[in-house]
Amino acid sequence: MMRHYFFNAMLSAEQCYSYYRGDVKYVVVTADSGERIQLQFRHFQPFVGVSGIRGRFRLTLDNNAAFISLEKIN
Template identity: 70%
Template structure:
């Protein structure tokens, strides 16, 4: 299992791009410098009126498959 920590900040307009079909994936940079591409649907539950802002923990299995995304602050 691999865990990655990162900060994410997306505006409400950027989030709206997902619903318009303009955005499917987001690339984040973990604290260790690793760039990770995630499907935006994993962030849907974190959308607020001003977009998405916070610190997150991503957990992947040994093969790099998605296990969970948690907002930790």
């Protein structure tokens, strides 16, 4: 059974740059359910724009909490 988590993410361009430099490897978000989730920044890379990352996302994990997908939903 897959689990879905919904959350908003906002990272400035400067914050994204620190991830690209390798200073920080993980992004911690709080899902709508209140759960804190740690994700590798590489999962967010397709969503980085000139001003950083901004949007609403859906994270899908399998029943072992392994990453399946991260989608921007708006």
